Amino acid sequence: MNDRRGALQEYLLRTQPRTVDRGRMVVVERELTRVVRAGVTGAVVEFGCYRGGMTAWMRAVLDALEADAPVHAYDSFRGLPAVGRHDSDYLAEGEFAASVGDVLRLHEQFGLRRPHLHAGLFAHTLPEQLPGRIAFAYVDGDRYESTLECLRAVLPRLAPGAILVFDDYADPAASLPGRAVAQPKAPGVMKACEDVFGTPLAVTSVCEDPTWALGVYRHAVPPTVAAAMSAGPETAR
Ligand SMILES: C[S@@+](CC[C@H](N)C(=O)[O-])C[C@H]1O[C@@H](n2cnc3c(N)ncnc32)[C@H](O)[C@@H]1O
Numbered sequence: 001m002n003d004r005r006g007a008l009q010e011y012l013l014r015t016q017p018r019t020v021d022r023g024r025m026v027v028v029e030r031e032l033t034r035v036v037r038a039g040v041t042g043a044v045v046e047f048g049c050y051r052g053g054m055t056a057w058m059r060a061v062l063d064a065l066e067a068d069a070p071v072h073a074y075d076s077f078r079g080l081p082a083v084g085r086h087d088s089d090y091l092a093e094g095e096f097a098a099s100v101g102d103v104l105r106l107h108e109q110f111g112l113r114r115p116h117l118h119a120g121l122f123a124h125t126l127p128e129q130l131p132g133r134i135a136f137a138y139v140d141g142d143r144y145e146s147t148l149e150c151l152r153a154v155l156p157r158l159a160p161g162a163i164l165v166f167d168d169y170a171d172p173a174a175s176l177p178g179r180a181v182a183q184p185k186a187p188g189v190m191k192a193c194e195d196v197f198g199t200p201l202a203v204t205s206v207c208e209d210p211t212w213a214l215g216v217y218r219h220a221v222p223p224t225v226a227a228a229m230s231a232g233p234e235t236a237r
Contacts, residue, residue, distance in 0.1 A: 005060045008110045012053045020053035023208030029061045031163045035136045036067045040161040042135030047150040049073035050096045052103030059112045071115040086144035086188040127153035140167040144188025151196045162219040169215030170205040180205040
């Protein structure tokens with residue numbers, strides 16, 4: 001890991017431990033690298049960026065891979081919306097309030113290119129302010145309605161081979177092999193995925209910590225595109 005990325009990691013572990021821990025950084029780096037190495041083109045987006053810790057981490061990972069993809073981050077900067085009927089009240093309304101300035105200062109501090117920031121409720125910024133083609137998204141809105149709004153907006157824009165990573169997806173302590181149980185602090189995240197993808201779930205839970213598991217969704221390459229890709233450029237035309 002280069003010095004700048006290492007310094008950013010240490011800084012985030014020290015200053016934003018509730019939202020950006022080592023395991024989350026490992027999973028995001030692994031999945032984002034997979035997308036870049038597979039040659040999937042499109043924007044990298046984050047729904048619910050708070051103080052920009054993961055936004056900066058994704059930029060640093062892309063830079064290390066010499067990938068030029070733009071990063072777009074979305075947040076009301078007013079913290080979590082009110083608890084809905086599919087959410088728990090563990091996380092209170094207004095929690096995780098931050099500012100555009102927080103995100104920009106963090107990027108400046110580590111010499112990272114600024115992300116495109118979209119301030120406002122997802123209901124106001126999505127889908128109009130989304131790029132047309134998306135290669136990777138980190139979905140971290142914690143609430144059912146927030147996750148549902150992101151999914152509805154992002155799915156039609158995913159590039160073949162794109163990956164979505166959901167924070168606070170499952171509870172590893174309560175899950176069994178092949179049967180993930182929702183994270184009790186944010187049960188609306190899995191519920192929104194179930195409502196959009198149906199069951200059996202298209203989302204796999206990935207666990208790097210005893211207390212949380214992220215969800216990973218891989219957008220299939222349609223069979224016709226896959227066939228054209230393996231047949232080479234002549235037939236792909
Ligand atoms: C847990 S924090 C995100 C942490 C961030 N991803 C990180 O890794 O540092 C959740 C964020 O989602 C935002 N959020 C949740 N629902 C939203 C909505 N409907 N519209 C806009 N922002 C929302 C909150 O303002 C909050 O900043």
